Every structure is written in C-alpha cells, then in structure tokens.
Amino acid sequence: MLETWSLLLxxxxxxxxxxxxxxxMIGAVIGLFIGALPGLGPTAGVAILLPVxxxxxxxxxxxxxGAVYYGAQYGGAVTAILLGIPGDASATMTVIDGYQMAKRxxxxxxxxxxxxASFIGGLIGLVLLTIFATTIAKAALAFGPxxxxxxxxxxxxxxxxxxxxxxxxAFVSLFLGVWIGTIGLDPILGxxxxxxxxxxxxxxxxxxIIAVGLFGLAEMLATPNAxxxxxxxxxxxxxxxPKLSDTLRCWRELLSGSLIGFFIGVLPGAxxxxxxxxxxxxxxxxxxxxxxxxxxxxxxVAAPEAANNAASYGNMIPMFALGIPxxxxxxxxxxxxxxxxxxxxxMLFATQPQFVWTVFGSFYIGNLALVxxxxxxxxxxxxxxxxxxxxxxxxxxxxxxxxxxxxxxxMFDVALAIGFGIVGYGMAKLGxxxxxLVLGMILGPLLERGIRRTLVASQGDLSVFFKSPxxxxxxxxxLAMFIVPWLMNRRRAKAKAASALAAGx
Amino acid sequence: xxxxRQLDIxxxxxxxxxxxxxxxxxxxxxxxERGTPSAGFFPFWVGIGLAVFxxxxxxxxxxxxxxxxxxxAIDAIAYGEIGKVLGASAIMAAFIGLSLVVGMTPSIFxxxxxxxxxxxxxxxxxxxxxxxxxxxxxxxxxxxxxxxxGVPLL
Numbered sequence: 001m002l003e004t005w006s007l008l009l010x011x012x013x014x015x016x017x018x019x020x021x022x023x024x025m026i027g028a029v030i031g032l033f034i035g036a037l038p039g040l041g042p043t044a045g046v047a048i049l050l051p052v053x054x055x056x057x058x059x060x061x062x063x064x065x066g067a068v069y070y071g072a073q074y075g076g077a078v079t080a081i082l083l084g085i086p087g088d089a090s091a092t093m094t095v096i097d098g099y100q101m102a103k104r105x106x107x108x109x110x111x112x113x114x115x116x117a118s119f120i121g122g123l124i125g126l127v128l129l130t131i132f133a134t135t136i137a138k139a140a141l142a143f144g145p146x147x148x149x150x151x152x153x154x155x156x157x158x159x160x161x162x163x164x165x166x167x168x169x170a171f172v173s174l175f176l177g178v179w180i181g182t183i184g185l186d187p188i189l190g191x192x193x194x195x196x197x198x199x200x201x202x203x204x205x206x207x208x209i210i211a212v213g214l215f216g217l218a219e220m221l222a223t224p225n226a227x228x229x230x231x232x233x234x235x236x237x238x239x240x241x242p243k244l245s246d247t248l249r250c251w252r253e254l255l256s257g258s259l260i261g262f263f264i265g266v267l268p269g270a271x272x273x274x275x276x277x278x279x280x281x282x283x284x285x286x287x288x289x290x291x292x293x294x295x296x297x298x299x300x301v302a303a304p305e306a307a308n309n310a311a312s313y314g315n316m317i318p319m320f321a322l323g324i325p326x327x328x329x330x331x332x333x334x335x336x337x338x339x340x341x342x343x344x345x346x347m348l349f350a351t352q353p354q355f356v357w358t359v360f361g362s363f364y365i366g367n368l369a370l371v372x373x374x375x376x377x378x379x380x381x382x383x384x385x386x387x388x389x390x391x392x393x394x395x396x397x398x399x400x401x402x403x404x405x406x407x408x409x410x411m412f413d414v415a416l417a418i419g420f421g422i423v424g425y426g427m428a429k430l431g432x433x434x435x436x437l438v439l440g441m442i443l444g445p446l447l448e449r450g451i452r453r454t455l456v457a458s459q460g461d462l463s464v465f466f467k468s469p470x471x472x473x474x475x476x477x478x479l480a481m482f483i484v485p486w487l488m489n490r491r492r493a494k495a496k497a498a499s500a501l502a503a504g505x
Numbered sequence: 506x507x508x509x510r511q512l513d514i515x516x517x518x519x520x521x522x523x524x525x526x527x528x529x530x531x532x533x534x535x536x537x538e539r540g541t542p543s544a545g546f547f548p549f550w551v552g553i554g555l556a557v558f559x560x561x562x563x564x565x566x567x568x569x570x571x572x573x574x575x576x577x578a579i580d581a582i583a584y585g586e587i588g589k590v591l592g593a594s595a596i597m598a599a600f601i602g603l604s605l606v607v608g609m610t611p612s613i614f615x616x617x618x619x620x621x622x623x624x625x626x627x628x629x630x631x632x633x634x635x636x637x638x639x640x641x642x643x644x645x646x647x648x649x650x651x652x653x654x655g656v657p658l659l
Contacts, residue, residue, distance in 0.1 A: 055654045168562050172520060175555035179527055182551065186534070186544040193534055193544060194527075221590050390625020390635065393593070394617035395642055401600065402613065402646050406656040411601050418597045425590055429582055430513050448547040460540040 004134050008364075011357025015365055020063050020358065023056070024366045027064035028373055031071020035091070036079045036381040037392065042072035042312070043328040043435075047215040048396060050208045050336050051403030058340035059355055063362035065336050066316075069329055070122060070366060073272070073309045074374045077114040078381040081301070082107055090272035090308040093280045097293065097300030104296050109246065113298050114305045115374050116247045117254055121306030122367040124258035125265070125313030129320075130360060132266075133349075136321040140346035145457075146464055148323075149450035150471035152443050154478045155324045156436075158268045169432045177440025178447075180205060187449050188456075200412055207335040209404060210441060213417040214434040215328065216400050218424025220393060250302035253283045261307030265314025268326035272311035279307035313363070319344050320356065324443065328435040331442055338442075506581035510566055517563035524556025592623050609658045614643040 014020070027049075034045030045068045053061040076091030081098035094114065101110035143151065156174060183194045184204030195201040247254070257279040264275035283303035284293040293300045316333075318326040323345030325331035337344050342352060349356055374381075404417045427434055458464040466472050527548050534545030596619045603612040617639035625631050650656040 052649075052654075055656075168558055168565070171558040172555065172562060175524070175551055175558060176520070178551045179523075179548065179555060182548050189544050191534060191544040193548065194530065221593065388625060388631075390621045390631060391638055393624045394620040394635070394639060397593070397597065397620055398613050398617050398642055398646060401597065401616070402609075402650050402656075405609070405658075406650055406654060409657055411604065411659070414601055415598070418594055418601075421597075422590070422594050426512075426516070430509060430516060444547075444551075452542045452546065456541045460537070460542070 004130060007353060007357045008130055008360060010354075011359070011361030012364060013361070014059075014354065014358040015063065015361035019057065019060055020362055021365070023060035023064040024067045024362050024369065025373075027053075027067025028071040028366050028370050029377070031068035031073075032075035032078075032370070032374060032377060032381060033384055034068065035072030035075025035077075036384040037387065041076075041090075041219070041329075042069045043332060044215045044219045045069075045072050046329055046332045046336075047208070047211040048400055048403070050211060050332060050339075051407050052399070054208075054336055054339045055406055058342070059358050059362075061340060062333070062336060062355075062359050063366070065333055066359065066363055067366040069333065070309065070312050070363070071370055071373075073122075073312050074115070074118045074370050075381055076308070077118065077301075077305055078111065078374070078378055079384070081110045081114060082378075082382045090276055090304075090311070092273065093276040093304035094301055096280070097295075097297050100294070100296035101298070101301065106296065109243065109298065110301050111375075111378060112243050113246045113250065113301050115371055117250070117257065117302040117305035118309045118374075119367060119371050120247075120254045121258040121261055121309035122313065122370075123364075124255075124306075125262045125310035126360075126363055126367060128262050128310075129313040129316060129363075133317050133321045133360075136317060137346040137349045140322055141350070143346070143470065144468070145450050145454050146468045147470045147474070149447060149454060150465065150468075150474040150478075151322065152324065152447045152450060154474045154481075155268045155318070155322075155326070156439065156443055156447070157478050157481060166431055166433075169430075170436045173427070173432045173434065174436035174440040177437035178444035179440075180210065180437070181441045181444030182448070187445060188452055200410070204445075205416060205441075206407055206413060207438075207441060208332075208339065208407060209413050209417045210420050211332045211335055211438060212400055212404055213420025214424035214427070214438065215332065217397070217417065217421030218428055218434070220396060221421065221425050222428035246298050246302075250299050252286070253279075253299045253303040254306045256282055256286070257303035257306030258310040261310030262314040264307075265311030266317050266326070268318055268324065272308040272315070272327075275307040275311040275314075276304035279303045309367075320348065321346060323348075323446075325439060328438060331435065331438045334442060335438075506583055507587060508581050510569065510580070512582075513566045514563060517559045517566060520559035521556050521563065524552045524554070524559060527552030527555060589623055593620055596620055596623065604659045610643060610647055613646060614639050617642060 015024070030049065031042070031045060034048075035042065046065050049065060049068055053064050055061075056064075073090060077094050077098065080091040080094040081102050084095055084099040084102075098110045098114065101107065179194075181204070183201055185192055185202055192202055260279040260282060261272070261275040264278060265272060280293075280300065280303050283299055284290045287293065287297070287299060289297070312329075315327050315330050318324045319330040319334050323334075323343065325334045334344055342348060342355065400417065401414055404414050405411065407413060424434055426432075427437075454464060455462070465475065529552070531545035531548035531550075531552055534548065535543035536545050536549055537543055596616060599619075600612050600616040603615065618635060621635040621639070622632075625635060647658070651658050
C-alpha cells in the first residue's frame with residue numbers, strides 16, 4: 001500500500017508540470033461548460049474533444065479528457081440549481097432540492113454545498129480509485145486469455161442488461177457495434193471483411209469517428225431546446241463559497257453518497273445517474289426529517305452531488321484495471337488511450353506506471369482546481385443554459401468536423417461521422433442506447449481475438465472455457481444475470497395470478 | 506408527424522436483413538479451418554445475434570398496435586424536426602464538397618452561417634451576431650489546427 005501512495009506522490013509531482021496543468025485547466029473549464037449546457041453531457045464532451053486532444057501529448061490528452069469528464073459533473077449542478085435545468089442526466093436529482101433552495105433565495109447556499117459535495121465525493125472516489133485500481137489490476141494479472149474472454153462476455157452482457165430500460169434494443173445496439181468492429185482486416189488471417197470494395201475500410205472504422213457522430217452530433221441534434229422559465233438569481237461571490245456548517249451538517253449524506261456513487265459507478269452500465277438516484281433515496285430514508293426532502297433540503301443536494309462525482313472515478317476502475325469500459329464516457333476515454341497507443345488493462349500499470357500515476361495525479365489536481373474554477377465561473381455557467389442553438393450548434397459542429405479531419409486528414413472520415421450522426425439521431429428517437437454500440441465496437445475485436453486464439457490453442461476444444469475456475473465462475477455469473485430476473489418475474493406473475501384468483505373467489 | 510412505431514418496424518426489418526447479410530458473408534469468409542475458427546466464425550454469430558434480437562423487437566413492436574413505449578418519451582417526430590436534422594446533415598455534406606473546391610477555411614465559415622440559419626431565429630440581430638461568431642470561430646479553428654497542431658487543412 002505504501003508503494004501505491006509513493007507512486008501517487010510521484011504522479012502528483014509529474015502532473016504539476018506546466019503542460020499537464022494547462023491541459024487540466026483547459027479540460028476542467030471545457031467540462032464545466034459542457035456539463036452546464038443542456039444536451040451535451042460528459043460523453044458528448046469527451047467525444048467532441050477526443051480528436052483534438054489526442055493531437056497533443058498523450059498524458060496531457062488523457063489528463064484533459066479526464067478533466068472534461070469530472071468537470072462536467074461539477075457543471076451540471078450549476079444549471080440544475082439556478083435554472084432547474086439538469087445539464088446532464090446525473091444532475092437530475094440535484095434539481096429536486098437545489099432548485100427549491102434557489103427559489104427560496106438560497107441559491108448561493110445550494111451552490112456552495114454542491115461544490116463541497118462534488119469535491120468530497122470526488123476526493124473519496126479518487127482515493128478509492130487509487131486503492132482499488134491497483135489491487136484489481138494486480139489480481140487481474142493472474143487472468144489469462146480464457147479468463148479475460150469470460151470477463152468480456154460478462155461485461156458486455158451486464159452493460160446490455162443494465163445499460164437501458166430496453167434490454168432487447170440494447171442487445172441490437174451491442175451486436176451492431178460488434179459487427180462494425182469486425183469491419184477491416186481479420187486480426188488473425190488478414191482477410192478483408194465487410195470492406196464493400198473500399199480500401200479505406202481495410203483498417204476498420206476509427207473509433208473516434210463513431211463516438212463523435214453518435215455522442216457529439218446526434219445528442220446535440222436530438223435534444224429539445226431549453227425554455228427560459230427559470231430563477232435568475234443574482235449572486236455575490238461570497239454567497240457561493242461552501243459553508244463549513246453545511247458541510248459538517250451533511251457529513252452522513254456526503255459519506256454515504258460518495259460510497260454509493262463509487263461502488264455503483266464501478267458496475268458496468270449502471271452509471272452516475274443511477275448512483276445519484278440511489279444515494280438520494282438512501283439519504284432521504286435515513287434523514288431525521290425526510291419530509292423536508294423535495295422542499296429544499298441541503299442534504300438533498302449533498303448526497304447526489306457527492307455520488308455523481310464519486311461515480312465518475314468508480315467508472316474508471318474497470319477501464320484502467322481490466323481494460324473494460326463501464327460506460328459511454330469511459331468507452332470514449334478508452335478510445336483515446338487506444339488512439340495514443342496504450343492498451344488499458346492490468347498490464348498498463350506494469351508497463352506504463354509513469355503514465356498511469358501522472359494521469360491519476362492530474363485527477364487529484366483537477367478535482368481541487370475545480371472548486372475554485374466553479375465558484376468563479378458560476379455566473380457564466382448559468383448564462384450557458386440560455387445559449388441559443390443557433391449560436392451553439394455552429395460552433396460545436398465546426399469543432400467536430402475539424403477534429404475528425406485532423407485524425408487522418410481525410411474527408412471520408414468526416415462523411416462517416418456525419419452518417420453516424422444521423423444514425424445516432426435515429427437511435428435516440430427510437431430508444432436504441434448508443435453506449436452498447438460503442439462498447440461492442442471496442443470490446444468486440446478484443447473478444448474475437450480472445451475466443452479465436454483460445455480455440456486455436458485448444459484446437460477447437462470449447463471445454464477449455466469451463467476448465468478454468470475463474471472463467472467458469474464468471475460465465476456462471478453471466479448466466480445467472482439472465483436467469484435470476486426471469487425467474488423472479490415468473491414468480492411475481494404467479495403470485496399476482498394467485499392473488500387475482502383469490503380475490504375473484 | 507412520423508410515427509416512432511412505424512419507423513421502428515422499418516428499422517427492425519433493415520436490421521434483420523443486415524444480420525442475415527452479415528451471417529451469409531461470415532460463411533463466405535470461412536467458418537472453420539482445420540478444426541479452428543476462421544475469419545467468418547465471429548461475424549457468423551454476430552449476424553445471428555443481430556437478426557434474432559431485431560426480430561424480437563419487430564415482433565414486440567408489431568404486436569403493440571401503436572401503444573407508446575414507456576421508455577421512449579415520444580410517439581412521433583415532427584417533420585419540421587426531421588427537416589432540420591436532414592438540413593444540417595446536408596449542409597455538413599456540402600461542406601465536404603465545398604472544401605475540396607475552395608478549401609476548408611472559407612467552407613467552415615459558410616457552414617457555420619448555414620447551420621446557424623437552420624437552428625436560429627430569423628432576425629437581423631441574430632444574423633449579425635452569428636456572422637461575428639462565425640468569423641471569430643473560423644480564425645480560432647485556423648490558428649488551432651493549421652498553426653498549433655500542424656494539420657494540413659485543405
């Protein structure tokens with residue numbers, strides 16, 4: 001454990017270099033604005049900036065993209081409190097009490113506790129990320145291709161089951177993503193597949209093109225315009241400072257929110273929005289005055305804000321430690337890692353410790369810096385929610401098109417991104433979640449390589465997957481995940497039918 | 506208004522066809538070679554998965570007889586909205602064509618004006634603001650990509 005903390009100290013020192021600090025600040029500010037803009041969540045923000053960021057130095061790029069991610073969690077709360085408009089899904093629970101507080105003239109107090117909660121949630125999440133990522137990565141070193149393949153099957157299934165309200169559409173989306181991942185040369189035999197006679201598809205489709213199309217362009221186009229019906233509070237700087245008395249008063253909500261947020265965040269597909277709902281419900285259930293929740297309770301802001309920030313770091317555990325992204329945003333981040341030539345997973349800690357710990361160090365610095373940046377920029381962030389699409393869309397689309405072109409200097413890529421923008425818009429309207437598609441595209445090729453290499457080594461013997469106790473346990477868990485809810489539904493239906501019968505008699 | 510249910514049915518049929526195509530192509534690439542999986546092994550199963558789940562969705566959607574799904578917030582999309590999205594996509598496609606003729610810098614300026622016109626209000630104050638914003642953004646993009654990142658813009 002001591003070794004971990006000394007490595008982190010080294011990372012903090014490396015992340016204090018001017019170039020990394022600049023990347024953190026730029027990423028944090030952009031993230032704050034993206035979080036505040038209705039329609040552009042952290043996934044869209046990271047996706048839009050991905051092509052631009054990877055043009056810079058690798059460590060600075062990931063530090064900046066990470067800062068966009070956690071910066072967006074801070075920014076979402078500002079418009080949620082001041083305007084009653086959640087910047088992204090994870091800020092929805094903050095609206096309930098935060099907006100009530102603002103309407104009662106306590107906007108500054110609500111913003112203060114949201115900043116304090118974001119910082120504390122982020123800090124707890126970071127400490128847990130530091131501890132668990134290294135521990136899990138060390139344990140995962142024992143995983144061979146068979147175990148990793150089983151883990152990938154489990155993660156893909158979990159994401160598709162937890163990732164949306166419609167598992168059938170989630171699976172359609174997943175298979176579509178896995179198919180897109182097969183486009184290009186076969187990874188083992190080198191045979192071109194699904195190239196449609198176009199040599200430009202031999203290398204497959206660049207991940208960032210799809211991510212930018214699906215998250216950047218589509219999410220923006222599919223979002224209805226915000227209406228101007230909110231509280232426009234005039235705030236003085238002093239009012240925005242977090243109050244120690246509120247922070248101390250909410251210590252239980254801050255702690256429970258952070259822990260719930262982190263552990264929900266670790267689950268692939270569960271996401272920050274689910275973490276905020278659970279932490280809010282938990283805080284309300286254990287509150288001395290639960291009736292005050294929904295009427296402007298400061299605890300009702302503290303719990304979800306701590307949760308969504310902790311969840312953003314929990315989300316990074318599967319990506320860094322196992323090489324499996326658990327959400328859309330971490331999938332895009334993982335795409336960034338792959339684009340700069342790094343393969344996330346347990347070996348990353350062994351082969352690139354300097355990179356990993358500098359990035360982790362940058363997260364600590366960014367989390368602290370965001371407290372000051374958020375307070376200073378709050379009036380501007382509030383104004384952002386009223387930014388007209390007529391001004392916002394041209395700017396975002398221009399950045400997206402230039403960013404995509406800069407990857408391979410190819411207009412073909414730009415055309416593909418536009419195509420995926422339209423596809424993403426259609427998916428949003430029809431209720432097909434885009435996250436499983438992106439994850440399928442990233443994990444599909446890894447899964448194919450894992451399965452085929454294992455079967456080549458075992459000369460086609462499928463039973464190898466059942467000879468490894470770890471793989472067997474993981475596969476059994478995967479199966480249980482489908483069977484248990486089905487059995488529970490059946491039992492519930494039977495009980496309902498029996499009670500209906502009894503009532504009829 | 507374009508009904509979501511109707512659109513979902515068409516999309517499901519397209520996805521089933523795609524699944525069948527992927528499976529068929531997968532068989533063409535070779536399923537097994539010397540007892541081990543070949544290039545078509547994975548696409549074969551992916552195609553089957555895509556076709557099966559799309560068929561389940563088609564069955565559910567057809568049986569629902571126009572009922573709105575609780576997880577889909579809308580039951581229809583206004584043609585005006587579709588027009589805006591397609592208009593924006595057409596403008597972006599025109600940007601590609603125009604870039605090849607006059608270069609990316611003047612094209613992005615025109616693209617921003619056109620996108621703003623599609624999504625913004627129709628008054629002279631907005632157009633003046635949009636023109637200023639587009640000019641500033643064009644300059645920022647040129648500086649960032651051409652100078653800072655060394656991207657050879659068209």
